[in-house]
Amino acid sequence: MKSIKYTGKLSDGQWDKVAYILSRTTRLDLTQHEYRAFVEAVLWVILNRKAWADIPPHFGKPKSIYTRFYRWNENALWHILARRSIHDQELHQMLAQINDRCDFLNRRREFRSQDRIDSRQENSATLANHQNGVIAQQESTPDPSH
Numbered sequence: 001m002k003s004i005k006y007t008g009k010l011s012d013g014q015w016d017k018v019a020y021i022l023s024r025t026t027r028l029d030l031t032q033h034e035y036r037a038f039v040e041a042v043l044w045v046i047l048n049r050k051a052w053a054d055i056p057p058h059f060g061k062p063k064s065i066y067t068r069f070y071r072w073n074e075n076a077l078w079h080i081l082a083r084r085s086i087h088d089q090e091l092h093q094m095l096a097q098i099n100d101r102c103d104f105l106n107r108r109r110e111f112r113s114q115d116r117i118d119s120r121q122e123n124s125a126t127l128a129n130h131q132n133g134v135i136a137q138q139e140s141t142p143d144p145s146h
Helices: 012-025 033-047 060-075 075-084 091-141
Strands: none
Touching: 012 033, 012 060, 012 091, 033 060, 033 091, 060 075, 060 091, 075 091
16 A cells, blocks of 8 residues: 555545544544544554654644544444545545554454463463372372371
């Protein structure tokens, strides 16, 4: 996918499409300016390949933006936006890049979760083997009182 340099401003027409899609799929009050600034902040981070901490101050607090980005990812809102914006190629391409980042984060989260499960299972198996070894050793050691 071609990289797009993002300056931090959706056209009014693009925002209207995003707001329309969100209004049909969520209960968000999209008349609030903060949602447009939030979407623009996410686009700025993803399309410019920047860290969340580098978000320009006029977008808002980086931690708040990342937290909302994460929640929208968990609720598949980015996927919905990309899937339903196919009639505007530029907007669709921008939202598809957000989806790519979301997919990466989701795979990483699944990998880490599986890694923790595997680690717990290994720890349980090691503990069980150790306990079995101690029991086996105790059973094979003659009782000195007999």
